[in-house]
Amino acid sequence: MDAAERALLEETVRDVVAGAAAAGNGPGSVDAVLGELGWMEMLDAEPRDAVEIVFTALGAANASAGVLDDVMAAALGVTPRADLAVLLPGFGQWDPPGSTGGLLTARAATATEVLVVGAGLATVPMSTVAVTPVHGVDPAGGLHRARIDVDSAGVAGSPLDPAAWDAAVAAGRRAVGHQVSGATRTMLDLARTHALDRVQFGRPVAQFQAVRHRLAEALVAIEGLEATLGAAWDDGTPITAALAKAAAGRTARTVATHCQQVLAGIGFTTDHPFHLSLKRTMVLEGLFGTADAIVLDVGRTLIRTGTVPTLIEL
Amino acid sequence: MQIEQFRAELTAWLDSHHDEVAPPFAPPGTLDERIAQMQRVKGILYEAGWMRWGWPERVGGLGGSPLLRSELGAAMAARNLADPGVYSLVEVLAPTLIDYADPDLAADWVPKLLSGEEMWCQGFSEPGTGSDLATLSCRAVPDGGDPETAQTWMINGQKVWTSLAQYSQRCVLLTRTGTPESRHRGITAFFVDLDTPGITISPIEMINGELEFTEVFFDDVAVPADRILGGVDGGWGVAMSILPYERSSCFWQRIAYLYPRVQRLVDAVGDDDRAAEAVGNAFLALHTVRSRSRATQHRLAAGATLGADTSIDKVLVATAEQTLYDAIRKCTPGVIELDDSADGDIARIEYLYSRAATIYGGTAEVQRNIIARRLLDLGEEG
Numbered sequence: 001m002d003a004a005e006r007a008l009l010e011e012t013v014r015d016v017v018a019g020a021a022a023a024g025n026g027p028g029s030v031d032a033v034l035g036e037l038g039w040m041e042m043l044d045a046e047p048r049d050a051v052e053i054v055f056t057a058l059g060a061a062n063a064s065a066g067v068l069d070d071v072m073a074a075a076l077g078v079t080p081r082a083d084l085a086v087l088l089p090g091f092g093q094w095d096p097p098g099s100t101g102g103l104l105t106a107r108a109a110t111a112t113e114v115l116v117v118g119a120g121l122a123t124v125p126m127s128t129v130a131v132t133p134v135h136g137v138d139p140a141g142g143l144h145r146a147r148i149d150v151d152s153a154g155v156a157g158s159p160l161d162p163a164a165w166d167a168a169v170a171a172g173r174r175a176v177g178h179q180v181s182g183a184t185r186t187m188l189d190l191a192r193t194h195a196l197d198r199v200q201f202g203r204p205v206a207q208f209q210a211v212r213h214r215l216a217e218a219l220v221a222i223e224g225l226e227a228t229l230g231a232a233w234d235d236g237t238p239i240t241a242a243l244a245k246a247a248a249g250r251t252a253r254t255v256a257t258h259c260q261q262v263l264a265g266i267g268f269t270t271d272h273p274f275h276l277s278l279k280r281t282m283v284l285e286g287l288f289g290t291a292d293a294i295v296l297d298v299g300r301t302l303i304r305t306g307t308v309p310t311l312i313e314l
Numbered sequence: 315m316q317i318e319q320f321r322a323e324l325t326a327w328l329d330s331h332h333d334e335v336a337p338p339f340a341p342p343g344t345l346d347e348r349i350a351q352m353q354r355v356k357g358i359l360y361e362a363g364w365m366r367w368g369w370p371e372r373v374g375g376l377g378g379s380p381l382l383r384s385e386l387g388a389a390m391a392a393r394n395l396a397d398p399g400v401y402s403l404v405e406v407l408a409p410t411l412i413d414y415a416d417p418d419l420a421a422d423w424v425p426k427l428l429s430g431e432e433m434w435c436q437g438f439s440e441p442g443t444g445s446d447l448a449t450l451s452c453r454a455v456p457d458g459g460d461p462e463t464a465q466t467w468m469i470n471g472q473k474v475w476t477s478l479a480q481y482s483q484r485c486v487l488l489t490r491t492g493t494p495e496s497r498h499r500g501i502t503a504f505f506v507d508l509d510t511p512g513i514t515i516s517p518i519e520m521i522n523g524e525l526e527f528t529e530v531f532f533d534d535v536a537v538p539a540d541r542i543l544g545g546v547d548g549g550w551g552v553a554m555s556i557l558p559y560e561r562s563s564c565f566w567q568r569i570a571y572l573y574p575r576v577q578r579l580v581d582a583v584g585d586d587d588r589a590a591e592a593v594g595n596a597f598l599a600l601h602t603v604r605s606r607s608r609a610t611q612h613r614l615a616a617g618a619t620l621g622a623d624t625s626i627d628k629v630l631v632a633t634a635e636q637t638l639y640d641a642i643r644k645c646t647p648g649v650i651e652l653d654d655s656a657d658g659d660i661a662r663i664e665y666l667y668s669r670a671a672t673i674y675g676g677t678a679e680v681q682r683n684i685i686a687r688r689l690l691d692l693g694e695e696g
Contacts, residue, residue, distance in 0.1 A: 192692070195692065196693070212682065212695065213682045216629075216683075219689060220626050223606065224630055228601065243598055243601050246594075295591060296594055297594070298594045298597060299593040300594075302580050308577040310604070311601060312604060313321065314385055
């Protein structure tokens with residue numbers, strides 16, 4: 001895909017996702033329009049472009065979808081299907097969720113089967129899974145709490161190499177990282193527009209250095225996150241994906257804090273769309289581990305192995 | 315020469331020549347020792363060809379991508395063969411000469427810098443001119459009054475925060491040639507021999523006890539007109555042209571230098587969560603700027619023009635450096651503050667130096683102003 005093709009695709013996906021999200025035609029509608037655009041084929045042929053473009057668009061439009069399930073299924077070596085959900089680890093977790101239960105995305109509403117990783121890899125009928133919609137801070141996020149104890153239920157699963165689960169977590173972390181990047185760009189756009197429009201003390205508040213520096217700080221965080229995502233794709237190992245997800249969690253908090261302060265009163269109301277992105281990133285932070293948990297885990301690994309790898313080269 | 319091949323061959327060469335290139339003194343050593351070490355290693359690396367890759371053939375280089383220079387600088391920093399802050403002067407001064415000096419003179423001079431035969435410095439800041447470089451007042455006047463025909467210019471004024479002038483043979487000097495109100499339009503760059511009569515160099519002690527900075531005084535200093543870089547009143551362009559180099563290869567060296575410091579921290583702490591959190595945070599900040607810097611250099615190598623976007627790199631590198639040294643101070647209490655061993659000296663010198671990361675090369679505040687104005691397009695400040 002050359003740069004012009006890529007730019008065209010970004011624009012198309014952004015418009016389609018935003019349109020479907022705004023139409024609010026219920027669970028599965030965003031998945032449906034992405035399917036028409038050839039999402040499954042793109043994920044198979046050009047996974048990096050597909051994930052970068054689609055998840056950034058989801059984050060930017062605050063759309064909820066089930067495409068994370070497709071990314072996870074593909075990473076686990078299972079052909080993704082629109083009626084297949086994947087059980088994700090619980091909030092803040094990244095161990096295989098099989099015997100503890102976990103989360104399902106918006107895909108839960110349309111799936112007929114669930115792919116579950118416990119001690120092995122199993123596919124179970126949706127009807128056997130106890131599913132409760134999550135309301136929480138972000139009711140529009142489409143998440144569900146799910147419970148199925150595959151390991152003790154004796155479901156015939158196939159053995160799974162632990163490295164395959166690590167690779168799937170890495171794929172999930174990169175995807176969610178792009179979703180956070182899209183969401184934080186939207187927060188920054190909203191705050192920037194407000195700063196230029198809002199007049200106090202006789203001038204737009206964007207003219208005050210204190211406001212400008214907050215917005216600059218937000219952009220630095222976002223650009224840093226996007227660099228770690230690029231490195232994670234180039235490198236392809238779990239550690240760079242983990243660091244990108246940690247950067248995503250930190251970036252979401254930094255950007256939300258500065259943008260909310262700049263948006264001030266209006267950003268504290270549901271009249272303004274800022275709260276939607278804020279709440280979505282609060283939930284995304286927990287998928288595959290919070291920034292604090294990942295940073296602690298990485299730090300422990302460095303200390304226990306006694307080595308500090310540079311990870312990426314020129 | 316491809317970068318992967320260069321990296322592999324350089325690594326093998328440095329491994330097999332370890333004894334020859336390693337510092338002949340126990341770290342930290344004095345600044346005199348470290349400067350002598352850097353010049354000695356540059357000489358060895360120039361002779362072996364490594365120091366010539368990535369530079370144009372017309373100045374004694376072997377050609378190839380500038381990424382090769384970043385790779386060499388990073389290897390030197392990571393192996394503690396040269397301080398990145400000191401070594402980076404090569405990276406900012408050689409391109410200036412290559413782009414702006416008379417081609418024959420550049421061909422004579424640049425190899426002296428690369429091979430460690432000479433050191434050069436950068437005379438930009440003045441007592442009244444820090445972040446606002448366009449207000450500089452060190453004056454250059456054409457002998458006879460006509461800038462077109464003058465054979466000699468007379469320079470009067472003062473520079474400050476000039477790193478390593480006491481070790482240098484020459485200086486890239488910014489002077490005022492227009493009216494004070496002309497700001498960036500009335501600045502001219504000169505390449506000045508520091509043994510010219512009328513120049514006085516006086517070192518300044520930094521908070522870490524080192525004498526890296528100097529004040530440089532110019533009292534009727536006569537400089538030939540052929541030492542003007544970038545034409546009369548063209549000095550602002552010369553100064554700005556340094557930015558892409560400073561923000562690419564120099565940052566990559568600085569980052570490479572910081573990884574072994576994380577290693578030192580990891581070696582010093584026990585397996586407890588407080589230390590793990592601090593180590594993890596420093597590693598994340600460092601990985602973030604390494605990712606960003608890598609992308610920036612690939613853009614530069616692909617022909618992109620670097621500009622305001624490198625203010626992001628600058629903020630990230632300063633943040634990572636200070637996060638790391640804050641973690642070191644937190645996790646090894648009493649070492650920086652009280653330890654009188656060589657390890658304590660090293661930790662102290664480096665920690666105190668890291669406080670300047672948000673000041674030199676454009677303050678953190680100036681970077682945020684640039685990001686707000688140029689990248690976020692927020693209009694002028696009120």
